[in-house]
Amino acid sequence: MHCRFFAASRGWTLNPLRGHILAPPPRKLRPRRDLDLFLDREVQRSGQGLIEPINMLKQLLQKDADLNQDPNRHTAHCDILEDVNFDFVNWLGESKYMYGLTTVPASRFSKHNANGLWEYSPLLCAAGLVAGLVLVQRVIMNLWDSMPEPTLALHLHNMLVKKGYLKKEVGLYATLESLLQDSFFPDGVPTDKFSNAFSALMGQGRNDRASLRHRQAVSRNMTKDIHQLLDVNFNRFFREKSALMMYYDANWVPEQIPDSAVRIPSMLYMLRLISTERMIDPTTTEMRLKETELTERAKARGKTDAEIQEAASLPNQKLMSEDVDFEALSHSITDLKDYKTGPQRDPYNVSSRKKHEGLQGRALLDVLRCDVFADVCGRTPISSLNYVLITCHIMFLFLTFEDRFREARHPLWVKAYEHPQPQMRRQKRLALVVAAMAEEDEHAMKLFAEGFESVRLGALACIFWEDLREGESGLKPEGNEDEIRTDQCVVM
Known part of the structure; x- marks a missing residue:
């Protein structure tokens, strides 16, 4: 994780009497563990890492x-x-230094461990992993923005479930629908008129030329890196950011995150609501929140005024209560009512901070830890998903569709693949699915359902790690052997 955010969250302070309090590293701590799972260089878990799926x-x-x-x-x-x-x-x-290249100086760790630069650097491994996870998501979201298959698969899956052709949701697509709803279903998940919902989504996409001009302008700036070139804000549809990407783009300064990027629900969402200005409703004469981009987004996702008001008026209870869960987290936060984002400032300039400003510093990071934890390995694991592997699965799904429709010589397949209209010759899959959804062809729906059933897959098969920690809120460490106490400096 980014060094500033990491240092602040770990609470690196000096004890006035004892100085640095040193502690041995956790017994199971191996800095490269998660990097190795992310890449899977040796392909020990078929398809689970990044390298093999990229080739596929x-x-x-x-x-x-x-x-x-x-x-x-x-x-x-x-x-x-x-x-x-x-x-x-x-x-x-x-x-490369570990291989003793003749054109560069040898690694200073050569006498003991030639790869010591990584083996003894938990912070370097964490920062590298964060950058890797964020970059992979950027690349694939940019790819999904230019190809129809992911969006078609999600809309088709929803239609098959709602109309009863699929008796049970396919776990992977149900999870993507939940985690990336604003990208796939910005107007809400439809329960009927499925073809209209898909057409409306295509019509809502940003103007291609404007987005292209913006990206080209950035690409000509030699100071920009690949993260800025592939900024998801340039995309037409897939503009949702994971918590890691959100903080990465904000340089790990929570105050710099715009309301448009805040996930709903999340701890940052609740903190922003708490800081929202109150006003008297002229109709009801009751106090309510001032309309902001965040409150409007919350209402668009189905949140009522009462639910938004409740989230913005959290009871004053103990933050670090025992057995807290994410659903009850809003009832376990203390002193958040005084939180104010205020004007942008340098959060690392200690002399500029005002006293009694509300939740800030370590306390603020402890709360936001919930969002990062949920994103990386918890209940909303957007950054845990292997998007390359998921894309492979979606492409296999469409190959399965094509095999079944070809064997059945379905009229819609014949029209789309053997006698396509000139403007659809390079969009055969799009033509097939859109026509089937528009006509609600029963035979086609059954063939699509058989395709989903034949390659049924759960989301847990597409995460980088060996498991998720869904039972934890991330509010505080659960005493795992790889956790580092925040009041100690750990020896490498």
């Missing part, structure tokens, strides 16, 4: 280009995937 995805994208007779269809994205893969393999978790 490039082949599937090439197959899609061949199908649509468009050889350059995915060239740019394949090049980006190749560059990212090269950098990860060569520089993330391992360093």
